[in-house]
Amino acid sequence: QVRLVESGGGLAQAGQSLTLACVASGYKFTTYAVGWFRQAPGKEREFVATINSLGGSPYYDASVKGRFSISRDNTRNTVYLQMNNLKPEDTGLYFCGKGLFSSANVLERAYDAWGQGTQVTVSS
Numbered sequence: 001q002v003r004l005v006e007s008g009g010g011l012a013q014a015g016q017s018l019t020l021a022c023v024a025s026g027y028k029f030t031t032y033a034v035g036w037f038r039q040a041p042g043k044e045r046e047f048v049a050t051i052n053s054l055g056g057s058p059y060y061d062a063s064v065k066g067r068f069s070i071s072r073d074n075t076r077n078t079v080y081l082q083m084n085n086l087k088p089e090d091t092g093l094y095f096c097g098k099g100l101f102s103s104a105n106v107l108e109r110a111y112d113a114w115g116q117g118t119q120v121t122v123s124s
Contacts, residue, residue, distance in 0.1 A: 002026040002113040004096050009118030012086050020081040020118060022096030029077040030054070033099030035111055036070060036081045038092040038120075045095065045108060049081060053102035061106075063089070086122045093117040 008020040022034065035050035049060045049070040058070050069082040079096060097111030105111075 002098060004098060004113060004115035006094060006096050006115045006118040009094060009120045011121045011123065014087055014122055014124050016086055016122075017082070017084045018086065018120060020083065020094055020096075020120075022079045022081075022115060024077045024079070024096075024098065027098065030074045031102060033102060033104045033110075034072060034079040035097045035099060035105065036079075036094060037097060037108060037111075038090075038094045039117075040089075040092040043092075047106045047108065048094070050099075050104040050106060051079065052104045053099075057104045059104050059106060083120070086120075088122045088124045091120060091122050093119050 003025045005023050033052045036048040037045050038048050039045040047061050051058045051070045055072045067085045072079040095114050095117045098113040100112050
């Protein structure tokens with residue numbers, strides 16, 4: 001079955017960096033886009049970044065543009081989220097999602113499978 005496993009979260013101070021990884025299995029990885037979303041306590045899940053099936057067309061939410069970078073290694077079925085210059089407002093549970101299509105998409109409903117998430121906590 002489809003499975004996505006996130007890793008790389010942890011505790012960081014403001015200004016530091018973390019790199020998240022999402023390893024996918026159970027489907028043809030090279031056919032579908034992948035997105036990163038996050039959920040802060042008491043808030044709804046929100047879009048962070050997305051990338052198409054071939055590793056192109058990266059797109060970011062305005063709140064992370066210029067600080068975060070999404071990439072994928074299709075030989076390893078893995079998508080990465082490099083997070084630089086972290087801010088306390090980046091704190092949350094970070095999820096990766098398998099897209100319904102090959103093209104990148106910012107809408108949560110364009111994803112049909114999710115991992116369990118990895119926690120990122122940024123202190124000031």
